[in-house]
Amino acid sequence: GAVVSQHPSWVICKSGTSVKIECRSLDFQATTMFWYRQFPKQSLMLMATSNEGSKATYEQGVEKDKFLINHASLTLSTLTVTSAHPEDSSFYICSARDERGNSYNEQFFGPGTRLTVL
Amino acid sequence: GENVEQHPSTLSVQEGDSAVIKCTYSDSASNYFPWYKQELGKRPQLIIDIRSNVGEKKDQRIAVTLNKTAKHFSLHITETQPEDSAVYFCAASIRGSYIPTFGRGTSLIVHP
Numbered sequence: 001g002a003v004v005s006q007h008p009s010w011v012i013c014k015s016g017t018s019v020k021i022e023c024r025s026l027d028f029q030a031t032t033m034f035w036y037r038q039f040p041k042q043s044l045m046l047m048a049t050s051n052e053g054s055k056a057t058y059e060q061g062v063e064k065d066k067f068l069i070n071h072a073s074l075t076l077s078t079l080t081v082t083s084a085h086p087e088d089s090s091f092y093i094c095s096a097r098d099e100r101g102n103s104y105n106e107q108f109f110g111p112g113t114r115l116t117v118l
Numbered sequence: 119g120e121n122v123e124q125h126p127s128t129l130s131v132q133e134g135d136s137a138v139i140k141c142t143y144s145d146s147a148s149n150y151f152p153w154y155k156q157e158l159g160k161r162p163q164l165i166i167d168i169r170s171n172v173g174e175k176k177d178q179r180i181a182v183t184l185n186k187t188a189k190h191f192s193l194h195i196t197e198t199q200p201e202d203s204a205v206y207f208c209a210a211s212i213r214g215s216y217i218p219t220f221g222r223g224t225s226l227i228v229h230p
Contacts, residue, residue, distance in 0.1 A: 034217065043207060043222045044162065081209065093161060097216050107218060110162040 002028045002098040006110035011086055014118055021079045021113045023050075023094030029074035030096035035067075035105070038091040050077040050094075084117045093114075120145040122210050124221025137198050139224045142190040143206035143221050149185060150208040152218060157204045165206075166193070169197045198228045 003026040013019050023033055029068035033050040048069050049057040066088075068080040081088050091114055095107040121144040131137050143151075149170040156161035168175045168182045168191065175182050181196075184191040195202055205225050209218035 032216065041205075041223075041225070044220045046217065049217065071201070083230045091159075106164055106167065107216075109154075112159075114159075 001025075001098070002108040004094065004108045004110040006094055007113060008090075008113060010116075012112040012118065015085050016083055019081045019084055019115060021081075021092055021094075023056045023077045023079070023096070023110050025075045025098075025108075028096075030077075031099065032097050033071060033073060033077040033094055033096045034080050034101045035069065035077070036093045036095065038093060038112075040091075044093065047079075052077075059074045081115065084115070086117045089115055089117045103116050120148060120210055120212055122208060122219045122221045123126060124208050124224060126224060127222065128225045128227070130173075130227045130229065131198055133198060133200060135198055137195045137226055137228075139193045139206055139208070139226070140182075140190060141221050142188075143210040143219075144189065145210070145212055146186075146189065147212045150211040150218075151182070152209050153182060153193050153206045154207045154209065154220075156207065156223075162207060177229070190226070195226075198226075200228050200230050202210040203228045 005024045031052045034045040035047045038044050047062045050069045050071040052071045058064045071077040078118045091112050093112040094110045124141045152167035155165045156162040166180050166182050169182050179196045181194040205223045207223050208221040211218045
């Protein structure tokens with residue numbers, strides 16, 4: 001199946017700093033990638049849809065200036081948490097859809113990035 | 119938009135028993151219903167999915183049923199094993215959209 005990687009797997013930073021998370025589709029191209037946030041024992045909350053070559057589409061309530069998304073190529077999307085604060089601490093997961101054919105709507109998830117802001 | 123409700127939030131069973139997790143959805147335009155298994159600290163992984171032109175699908179110990187009229191679908195796990203312990207998420211995608219709406223998750227605990 002399609003493989004999605006994320007880097008870093010975990011990061012600890014000081015309040016006020018910015019953190020960049022990378023999401024890569026390793027064996028397929030993805031014009032669209034998705035960024036989710038997951039709090040402990042809760043569901044996946046869609047933050048934004050990352051579109052290659054154009055602006056990301058943010059879900060209601062998600063600050064686009066806080067969570068910067070760049071989808072510079074067909075295999076890479078980045079999420080930058082700017083001026084991070086402790087309340088931004090969470091598990092961030094990206095996903096992508098393999099558009100080559102039979103997998104239809106199936107989402108392939110990255111392994112996630114655990115962000116802790118001190 | 120789509121709204122997916124999932125029950126129960128926690129399910130505890132003995133090894134060998136069956137487990138059933140139920141989801142309802144609100145938008146009749148939804149036509150794709152995947153189920154994901156997420157172990158602690160790991161990524162969600164697709165375990166089975168069903169499309170709206172099918173009423174039931176089975177893969178070894180796992181089966182999913184779909185009732186389009188009632189707008190609900192269920193995951194059935196038979197002969198549960200301790201390694202089945204995880205959080206299970208249902209989801210629904212509206213036709214033409216590739217963005218699933220997830221249920222809140224069910225924490226399944228299988229006691230040996």
